[in-house]
Amino acid sequence: MGKIKIGLIILAPLVAISLVIAGVISAENPLAGKLIALDAGHGGDEIGAQYPANSGKDAQIYEKDVNLAVVYALKQKLEDPTVGVKVVLTRECDETISSRKSRVDMAIEECKSLYGRKCDVLVSVHHNGSTDPAHDGTMVIYNEKQDIPLAKALLEVLAPLTGNNEGLDHGGYGMTVYGHLVSALTEAYYITNDWEATQYLNGTSAQVCDSKSVLIGERITQEAGALYQGLLNYFSAPPPKPGRK
Numbered sequence: 142m143g144k145i146k147i148g149l150i151i152l153a154p155l156v157a158i159s160l161v162i163a164g165v166i167s168a169e170n171p172l173a174g175k176l177i178a179l180d181a182g183h184g185g186d187e188i189g190a191q192y193p194a195n196s197g198k199d200a201q202i203y204e205k206d207v208n209l210a211v212v213y214a215l216k217q218k219l220e221d222p223t224v225g226v227k228v229v230l231t232r233e234c235d236e237t238i239s240s241r242k243s244r245v246d247m248a249i250e251e252c253k254s255l256y257g258r259k260c261d262v263l264v265s266v267h268h269n270g271s272t273d274p275a276h277d278g279t280m281v282i283y284n285e286k287q288d289i290p291l292a293k294a295l296l297e298v299l300a301p302l303t304g305n306n307e308g309l310d311h312g313g314y315g316m317t318v319y320g321h322l323v324s325a326l327t328e329a330y331y332i333t334n335d336w337e338a339t340q341y342l343n344g345t346s347a348q349v350c351d352s353k354s355v356l357i358g359e360r361i362t363q364e365a366g367a368l369y370q371g372l373l374n375y376f377s378a379p380p381p382k383p384g385r386k
């Protein structure tokens with residue numbers, strides 16, 4: 142008996158350490174228990190940027206679909222039991238949401254009604270557009286001072302995707318002025334770029350909600366992975382508390 146007990150005492154911490162390394166248990170994951178709201182930009186009648194640029198109803202790609210694909214890929218990663226994040230969505234499918242204020246209101250309400258507290262952060266996922274099909278680049282938009290650490294953490298991991306860091310932009314996009322929810326709006330790349338468009342179109346069709354299929358390929362997975370890493374980095378080094386509630 143004594144030998145078995147000693148064996149267990151020696152082995153238990155080793156087993157725990159290897160489980161943490163293997164990602165099987167989330168005790169060490171700073172994301173565990175976080176409440177994250179994800180907002181897929183645009184939706185319904187509001188299609189966002191298009192590929193080819195300004196092609197309207199003839200477009201091969203609508204930005205709203207790429208945004209939704211990334212949100213679902215990221216949601217899946219965050220909700221993995223080894224990570225343990227709770228995710229709420231503003232746009233779940235292809236609905237039109239009237240204003241940015243309603244997106245924030247929806248996130249705040251969902252976090253409160255489902256989990257009884259404020260969301261820790263809100264990430265609004267967009268992709269940029271340009272009339273130049275050769276142009277690509279990465280930008281993150283923030284609204285209030287309190288959003289800068291999150292915006293920086295996301296930009297740092299997203300910018301290598303295009304190799305063209307277009308920096309942080311102070312948007313006035315109104316995502317955070319309501320309820321002082323810490324948030325950032327990401328533009329990981331230009332969906333009007335020929336190469337980016339091909340990456341998206343090479344994805345596999347996946348039905349992510351009721352009547353909606355999007356294409357999920359390597360590029361979507363790569364972006365979701367980068368966003369995951371950015372959130373992990375942000376929560377690993379918590380920013381100083383803002384001066385007001």
Ligand SMILES: [Zn+2]
Binds near residue numbers: 204
């Ligand atoms: Zn957009």
